[in-house]
């Protein structure tokens with residue numbers, strides 16, 4: 001064990017750290033872009049911002065496609081983050097499994113609801 005550093009280090013784990021780290025940053029960048037696009041449209045709005053204005057922002061086809069992509073990115077982003085938190089802090093495997101399943105059900109449910117709302121506009 002005293003030699004366990006540098007090139008002799010024993011690498012363990014599932015080896016998906018870098019992929020997850022990168023996917024969380026890429027999805028975060030997409031969410032930032034989306035937030036800026038929505039903000040610009042709101043700032044450019046003259047007059048009161050009611051339901052009609054919100055609906056018109058999301059009703060064009062390109063905005064629906066972008067919002068749909070952002071919903072998927074958000075689900076993946078939050079799943080990677082929450083799974084890391086459960087893996088880091090919840091040691092009993094059965095409790096961790098329950099929390100992970102709850103997270104998946106919650107995120108998929110929210111995404112489904114969001115997509116349903118989006119395509120009703």
Ligand code: HEM
Pocket residue numbers: 024025028029031032035074077078080081082084085
């Ligand atoms: C524009 C929006 C967002 C940006 C720019 C963003 C950015 C980030 C970044 C860079 C990380 C990695 C932090 C680290 O590894 O130290 C992260 C982690 C995380 N994000 Fe987001 N995020 C956004 C929205 C969200 C939303 C809406 C949710 C939940 C629905 C969320 C849930 C999480 C979770 C659970 C983590 C893991 C936290 C941790 O490891 O302690 N993020 N986010």
